[in-house]
Amino acid sequence: MNTETEPCTSCKKSEKWRDDFPIEWEGDNYVSRREMVKFLTLGSLFLAVANWVTALGSRILRRGSQNRQLLGSSDDLKANSSALFRYPTAKDPCIAVRTGEGKLVAYSQVCTHLSCAVVYDKAEQSLFCPCHNGRFNLEQGAPIAGPPTRPLPRIRLEESGGQIYAIEREA
């Protein structure tokens, strides 16, 4: 007697379950692809933001390195000689060179190959890295011989009132 009604109630329960979760198997794949695109776009947003944070953070760091620092008297640095100093922090060794023509230039002393200290080579009028025979020109700090491929970071100098000041570290 009741046997006719019982399957119907279980059938209704099953239908209710399907109403709560109406996504079919194919549709389920469809949804997860869409969700994946959404997730990847969110990741893309984070990566773009991280890139901008890196770029703007470097600007702030660079601005911090634009402090003016007294290096010494102009008379102390004769023509065709060099002097060592640290700029912008005590951990950044640099070299200032007064060329034979009297031009004053300064670069980071850290070789861009494997971070050895470069020295001034009077005979060749260049900066020489003794570790792997790397050589940089004095005009731009560009590599001219040996394994280095990147130029030395330049330090902008200013001569005023008979004094030499380091004013900025260029990239």
Place this chain on the structure above:
Amino acid sequence: MSTRQQGTILFTGILFLVATTVVIQLWLLTVSMEALLSGAMKTLVPAAAASTILLCINAGLLRYVFRFDRQIRSSK
């Protein structure tokens, strides 16, 4: 082929495209970090701009996915 099946293939293609651009963005970020540590600051802003362009492409594709999805649902 039903519209839903076409949509599945289309979404798979879009998914691969978005995944590729995200990998390129990841590479750009790695290069930026390396440039930051080596002091080559000139490359950072162009890298960030390129990353933003890729983000815009991804956002456009995502918008297309949502529009397509809305069309499918409204046509049911």
